[in-house]
Amino acid sequence: MPKAATQIEYNLPIPNELRPLLPVTKRIMIDTDPGVDDALAFLLALASPEIQLEALTTTQGNVTLEKATANALAVLELARASHIPVARGSLLPLVEPLRASAFVHGESGIGNSRLPQPQAKPVPGHAVDYLIERVLAEPGELSIFPIGPLTNIAMAIRKEPRFASAIKELVIMGGAILERGNITPQAEFNIYVDPHAAHIVFHSGIPITLIPLDVTHKCLLKQEHIDRLMQISSPISRFIRDAVEVYLDASTQLGYEGSSLHDPLTLATILAPELLTLKEYYVDVDISGGVSMGKTFADIPNVLKKPANMKVAMQVRGAEFVELFLQRMEDLSRRITD
Numbered sequence: 321m322p323k324a325a326t327q328i329e330y331n332l333p334i335p336n337e338l339r340p341l342l343p344v345t346k347r348i349m350i351d352t353d354p355g356v357d358d359a360l361a362f363l364l365a366l367a368s369p370e371i372q373l374e375a376l377t378t379t380q381g382n383v384t385l386e387k388a389t390a391n392a393l394a395v396l397e398l399a400r401a402s403h404i405p406v407a408r409g410s411l412l413p414l415v416e417p418l419r420a421s422a423f424v425h426g427e428s429g430i431g432n433s434r435l436p437q438p439q440a441k442p443v444p445g446h447a448v449d450y451l452i453e454r455v456l457a458e459p460g461e462l463s464i465f466p467i468g469p470l471t472n473i474a475m476a477i478r479k480e481p482r483f484a485s486a487i488k489e490l491v492i493m494g495g496a497i498l499e500r501g502n503i504t505p506q507a508e509f510n511i512y513v514d515p516h517a518a519h520i521v522f523h524s525g526i527p528i529t530l531i532p533l534d535v536t537h538k539c540l541l542k543q544e545h546i547d548r549l550m551q552i553s554s555p556i557s558r559f560i561r562d563a564v565e566v567y568l569d570a571s572t573q574l575g576y577e578g579s580s581l582h583d584p585l586t587l588a589t590i591l592a593p594e595l596l597t598l599k600e601y602y603v604d605v606d607i608s609g610g611v612s613m614g615k616t617f618a619d620i621p622n623v624l625k626k627p628a629n630m631k632v633a634m635q636v637r638g639a640e641f642v643e644l645f646l647q648r649m650e651d652l653s654r655r656i657t658d
């Protein structure tokens with residue numbers, strides 16, 4: 321019989337009979353298009369005993385589906401977590417053409433990192449079916465953290481009418497409320513890539529927390545933080561240095577003082593919710609095809625008198641989150657050595 325603490329320390333699956341002995345952990349699946357900051361989000365989840373990472377499901381976005389899936393498997397392998405299932409998802413957005421952002425994430429999707437050739441394979445079948453199967457097997461238990469375009473989630477909602485009411489919640493990295501966009505002057509990347517999917521998800525009735533650019537732009541990873549991590553010799557610290565290089569350059573060229581920890585910040589809802597100020601708003605997305613295509617609109621003055629459909633993070637204590645992130649990466653780097 322494995323010891324509960326050992327299972328947690330190595331992020332192994334926890335048998336149900338051990339759960340009552342453990343501190344409360346949140347069981348999550350991450351839907352992702354890795355992506356430098358997506359990879360950092362996986363590492364943060366794996367470094368955190370408060371989180372049980374149940375699966376990754378992949379989608380196109382920062383890179384093609386093929387690269388996204390290979391990157392997801394490779395990062396798990398690097399972090400000695402290849403037992404975590406990866407399900408391959410959507411090849412294309414619902415309506416829009418494929419996009420990819422090599423400028424920000426590098427050709428491979430994960431900067432200049434040299435990842436191991438993954439031994440594990442994706443689970444059979446499509447991520448949409450995998451999500452439906454897992455969520456319906458344990459209604460109300462699993463939270464999903466979408467940190468890429470919302471294509472898989474929208475398809476699951478449309479394919480299985482019971483899916484929306486069986487998910488515990490969605491914590492989405494996406495949108496820009498008062499902040500400017502990062503892919504058009506108005507739109508944020510994840511929402512812009514598949515705005516029709518976002519429209520379906522926003523109006524699905526699923527409890528949603530949105531983590532938009534308004535807060536992620538305040539959580540900046542800088543060169544001095546990388547230098548601090550490099551005090552520890554580990555495949556993890558080296559991976560972070562190599563992965564972030566291109567991302568840091570691109571962020572500097574765009575006028576930021578560091579690289580935003582967009583996707584890792586979703587996990588603050590579990591690890592340090594007190595760092596986020598959440599407001600309940602009715603939020604919609606423009607799918608009309610004009611200059612504000614993909615823009616997220618929050619009815620802050622409540623002029624529409626529609627019920628709020630999500631909680632939106634509007635403020636963050638950014639420096640404290642970056643410190644938490646660094647400490648967890650230091651812990652993981654000490655744990656995973658050559």
Ligand code: BDR
Binds near residue numbers: 355382493502508510
């Ligand atoms: C989002 O877009 C992607 O490039 C990042 O991985 C993040 O999920 C930020 O707009």
Ligand code: CA
Binds near residue numbers: 352353355357468583
């Ligand atoms: Ca992402």
